[in-house]
Amino acid sequence: MSRSSVGWGIPLPWDEQQTVYVWFDALLNYITAIGYGQPADSEAGKRFAEIWPANVHLVGKDILRFHAVYWPAMLMAANLPLPGKVFAHGWLLVGGEKMSKTKLTGIAPSQIIDHFGSDAFRYYFLRAISFGNDGSFSWEDMSARYVAELANGLGNLASRGTAMVNRYCDGKLPAAGVATAAETALSDQLVAVVAEADAAMDELDFSTAIVAVKGFVDAVNMYVTEQEPWVLAKDEAQAERLHTVLYTICESLRAMSVLYYPLMPNTMAELWNDLGAAATLGSIDDQHIGDVAHWGQLPVGAPVTKGAGLFPRLEEVAE
16 A cells, blocks of 8 residues: 655655555545545534445446456455445557557547537547447547437437427427327337436447437338328328327427437537427426437427527538
8 A cells, every 4th residue: 555666655654764655545546535534413424424335437448457456455455335236448549559648649539529519529439439438539430430429320310300389289289189100119119218317327328329319210201201291291191100209209309409419518418409399398407318219308389499400410620
């Protein structure tokens, strides 16, 4: 826990020739910062009892030894409970190499966010790279995924759905008629998707969770293509069917907004508002994953707004 070979550090109280080993000192911050050592009935002591032990410790793989060997030994010596899990994530590679300030092989996060936005930033890195493994970043791959999965996929679905409610129903969510096999298939798929995504998130398997939700987005886009609400709108006799299709689209978007909210909080809060959900179901912050698959939550008459595009087309970055 101490060293004599360095001239910097915190001196040991009983031996000024020794300084506290930096990792011994640093690891203690996990518990001292949340109140360890304070009286149990104090605010700090109560905070510590509430927070510790951590259910997950996320660390870089290059410092796994300190968190999986030294830290548990320190906690056991202090008769404190261990974290439920220590998860070591991989490195982000550029050109096949670990990002390095010395070699100038890095890309500033601000540069990516300024172009794609913070929500797309989070989506890409958790979607494209299996969490825990090393992963390579390329501007071209992120651009391709942004266009295909966010702009053309989720963003286009949201834009079409809200626009058609405004065009055909004066911006008020219509009542659904009798559900057909197409609607039942989507509601059943949603139940399965929520279960799969929630379980994957608990395992820190973010990519699997995102792909599960993306599969539902793709299914709803296919539903829109097959049901052709723009054709139904031309036939007054098909009004009930049109309303069923439009309700199904918006109710699906409600579920997507909650499922993707931890990943893309800005755009999903915007979508939640566009669906009239904030005015009728409350804040998206208060929604629970366990309730997402309960079909029919959006109330009839909810004010639906066609907002700005969630994921606008981007100009190519000049070389």
